[in-house]
Amino acid sequence: MVIGAGMAGMAAALFASRRGIPTVQAGLTGETLYASGLFDLYGVSHGSSRVLIDNPWQGLQMLRQDYPNHPFCRVSNAQIRSAMDLLTGFLEAAGYPYQGYPDKNARLITPVGTIKRTFRVPETMWTGVLALAAKAPCLIVDIRGLRGFSATQIVSTLKPSWPDLKAASIDLPWENRLGPKYAEQIARGLQAEDARRKLADAIRPQLGLAEYVGLPAILGIHDTETVRKDIVKMLGVSVFEIPTMPPAISGVRLKAAFDMHMPGLGVNAFYHHTVHTIHRRRDGRFVLEIGRTKPETTVMADRVLLATGRFLGKGLVAERRGICETLLDIPVCQPENRGCWHREAFLDPKGHAINLAGIEVDNRFRPVTATARPVYDNLYAAGSILAHQDWIRTKSGTGLAVATAYGAIEAVADGLDDNPKG
Ligand SMILES: Cc1cc2nc3c(=O)[nH]c(=O)nc-3n(C[C@H](O)[C@H](O)[C@H](O)COP(=O)(O)OP(=O)(O)OC[C@H]3O[C@@H](n4cnc5c(N)ncnc54)[C@H](O)[C@@H]3O)c2cc1C
Structure with missing residues (x-):
């Protein structure tokens, strides 16, 4: 079960279908409708120095050396290439082709x-x-x-x-x-x-x-x-x-391509649906109630991938007690207290600590507890909900969503190989 129909959820459902994993997907459109249509991978360096990146592959290697917690450290450059190629291949077949250089970022007018x-x-x-x-x-x-x-x-x-x-x-x-x-x-x-x-x-x-x-x-x-x-x-x-200012027509095109062609890949898609409740049974399977405004359908899933986004997608919510994950209330890695969320200046070049908050995962993209143990061995997370990354500042929105979705689905597929009946 993939929860979320933003870029991470769509990419995950695509990769799962390519791997032959029976997949149900639910979610609203997410941030895709606001997107410029450009697929950023890594355009500005992580951290406070803000170096413009021309070769994203070299940039990602440096990132991995300097920031070992960053979600990009859990996927190799070769995996990210495969992920981006699968996504653009799908979109080309859907009539929405993409272009780019193999080893450098393109420069274009905003x-x-x-x-x-x-x-x-x-x-x-x-x-x-x-x-x-x-x-x-x-x-x-x-x-x-x-x-x-x-x-x-x-x-x-x-x-x-x-x-x-x-x-x-x-x-x-x-x-x-x-x-x-x-x-x-x-x-x-x-x-x-x-x-x-x-x-x-x-x-x-x-x-x-x-x-x-x-x-x-x-x-x-x-x-x-x-x-x-x-x-x-x-x-x-x-x-x-x-590209035009958001919400842009390019987002509408992407949404149309996904909505029309994803079900053809065998994904059982519940677009414009929400997962209202989710609980894990004693045998480890998840039971999810999904529907438009109220629960209408029950889905049983052996594995669940959370691709519910951050605040805009509603995967995270900021409350008085702190930042919470909305569906399972799993631990969120976040600043010590609300006073540390933001710096004084809105456009401070060092960014804001709240934009690094999110779900911490292990090498198999499973959310972990404060003691670094998986919350559940069959729960995964991908996309902007992940901690230790600031996709807006680093110009890595789609790249991060797609790369981590790929990593998570590879981990799911490995688990199925280890335990084919699971
Ligand atoms: C204004 C704007 C401009 C952007 N421009 C670019 C750009 O130029 N280049 C680029 O690469 N990226 C860009 N992005 C980023 C990109 O569009 C994605 O936001 C990013 O890739 C994160 O995707 P995501 O799938 O992790 O999260 P989201 O897109 O937030 O998706 C989260 C999904 O989870 C679903 N969800 C949440 N809770 C539930 C629930 N209980 N049940 C079911 N579903 C649920 C939501 O409905 C949604 O489908 C832009 C984003 C914005 C907002």
């Missing part, structure tokens, strides 16, 4: 015009990585009324290092209504060829000498590459997407 390092990039955004690397003549286009994405802002931030960058604003060509525009609505509109033609017609007069056009992430929901390639053909230049 919606505020800064540069971000990330490991895997949706195909629709990849040409932007190449345009930035070449500093080629490029036009950034925004759509009036689409909030949180200003071509002028992006260009004014990047212009000093990229002189051939220009900005343009267009009206959404198939809508006369004034007022706010929404990325998801535009993306759904662009599924129609006629809308794509109108968009290309609106951009063409601004092109000048541009060889590349950067647009906000609006190029369709399901078949994004068809939409992008069609506009490339119409404009005669390369076109790429730039």
Whole structure:
């Protein structure tokens, strides 16, 4: 049983199905809907020094030497590569391909015009990585009324290092209504060829000498590459997407790919369901009550993987008595008292101790007690709920979720090999 349908839960269910382990999964969407669609692995060093990482594999080796408690220490680089390849392979088959370099982070433009390092990039955004690397003549286009994405802002931030960058604003060509525009609505509109033609017609007069056009992430929901390639053909230049502010269309695309294709792998999925109660019987099996708003279905499981996230996912909750794990009330590794949760300054470069709180696990990803014994020999945990990592500061959200999900499912599979009837 995988509890959670964020990136860690989805990856775990995928890996379990590939291993032939009968799997039930329950959870809401988690943080995926807020995600930029970029798959970070390790972009900024852990600890207070904050070094930007170009080669994540070398960076992870250093991390393992300096921080032996970090969850990345429980999986090898080879396992993480396999995990990322399995995930992107699944998404490619679902019609949402990714690109990246084998041994270095890609650099791409953010919606505020800064540069971000990330490991895997949706195909629709990849040409932007190449345009930035070449500093080629490029036009950034925004759509009036689409909030949180200003071509002028992006260009004014990047212009000093990229002189051939220009900005343009267009009206959404198939809508006369004034007022706010929404990325998801535009993306759904662009599924129609006629809308794509109108968009290309609106951009063409601004092109000048541009060889590349950067647009906000609006190029369709399901078949994004068809939409992008069609506009490339119409404009005669390369076109790429730039991620938008959360909640972004890229999160919607990921969610759609998982929701539609995971059940086809044999995962018995209860999306938009919550595990209301869980208890462990005397014979060691778990009994879980799941349902939308109240218990509707009972699931018996030999092994349970907690991928319930931190505070946003609701795997952890911060209370007067401290930080608690919400389902089984298992021990949470956390600062000594509430006074130590945060530093004085919100943006303190050293980060906040609360962001390292979570579940401590052994080498087999089993949550442990204060005396380092597994809480249960058949309970596992993966993803952002794990202690000793700060995925936001280290730009490692997806990488950490996917790597630890892989490690946990390998441990589950090893246990099944040792005890095939278990
Ligand atoms: C704004 C934002 C931007 C991000 N941008 C990026 C990015 O650019 N690159 C990147 O790599 N990562 C990014 N991430 C991180 C990434 O999306 C994931 O948050 C991260 O990988 C952690 O995933 P998780 O599965 O561990 O936790 P979550 O995504 O929090 O998922 C937890 C899951 O557990 C479920 N759950 C909790 N309690 C129960 C219960 N009782 N019963 C059933 N289910 C339960 C929740 O419903 C949810 O499905 C971003 C996240 C946010 C919030």
